[in-house]
Amino acid sequence: MASLDLMELNIRLLSAVVIGTVIGSERQMKGQAAGLRTNILVCLAACIITIIQVLSSQEVVALALQNEALQSVLSTDFTRITAQIVSGIGFIGAGTILVTKNNKVAGLTSAASLWSVAGLGIAVGMGYYYLAFTGCSIIYIVLSVLKKIFESKKTIKLTVYFKGPKDFKNKLSQLFEGMGMDILKMDFREEYNAKGDTINCFTYRAQVSDKLNLNDVSNKLVDFDESISYVKVDNL
Structure with a gap:
């Protein structure tokens, strides 16, 4: 484990910012609530807390080595504080998870x-x-x-x-x-409508990308051909 001089501390803090920026920029481009700033702050804060854990543990070890009488009294755990990061971050993560009106889990x-x-x-805080x-x-x-890919x-x-004719389905x-x-x-x-005119109706069950806007589907169909009188799109 490298000694934590001022240069090493700056390298670790800067590395945390770089890593948070890389992951956060991807989330930001996807329009997610936990975007660039959130990921930078989380990564940097985790790094700072870990550095505090490392420094405090090193101080305890140094103090015990300098005073043999304290060796049986002093103790340290290199993972105690960082373990709280793993569990504590769950509160922030839970805030990004939502259940939509369609009972779909997002976030x-x-x-x-x-x-x-x-x-x-x-x-990064540990120097790895x-x-x-x-x-x-x-x-x-x-x-x-x-x-x-998936x-x-x-x-x-x-x-x-x-x-129109039934073979209109080929165009569709x-x-x-x-x-x-x-x-x-x-x-x-x-x-049949109120005037007694015949109206043909196709009902499709289809799979589409999550990114596809259903309003766009409806508008494209209405504009596609003047024989189309009405379009209805529902999530299943």
Whole structure:
């Protein structure tokens, strides 16, 4: 473990800021509540608390070595304070987790990233630079790259009312394919309006990206063809 002179302290604090910036910038670009400043502060604070733990433990050890009579009385634990960071960060993480009106849990990734950043701050505070920066790189890859590879999807119910031939579904299929929609099921039925006119209705069950705005889907369909009279989109 390197001696904690002024230069070493500055290196550790700066490293914590750099790591917090890397992870926080990714969260900031995704529009998450726990963004750049939050991640920097969490990483820096974890680093500072860990440094305090290291300094206090070193002082106890030095004091015991200088006074043999105190060796049986003095004791220290290099992990006691840092252990409280691991549990304490849970309160901040819990504040980023929300349950939406659709009973969908949001914010779990932000909570996990805060917990991870705190761990990186502890590593820097202890002087484990290789562990801290390697861990930072892996976490950044997980947050930025894996999201694109394993993009989460949601299931929707799409109802399209139109006046026209039944083969209109072929045009709709091309539109859905261009929007990245995976059609799971399709039903067709005929309905009648107050004037007795026949209105065709397609009901689709489809999987779409979580990023897809359902209002955009509805607007694109209405603007797609003048024969479409009404569109309804629901989350399942």
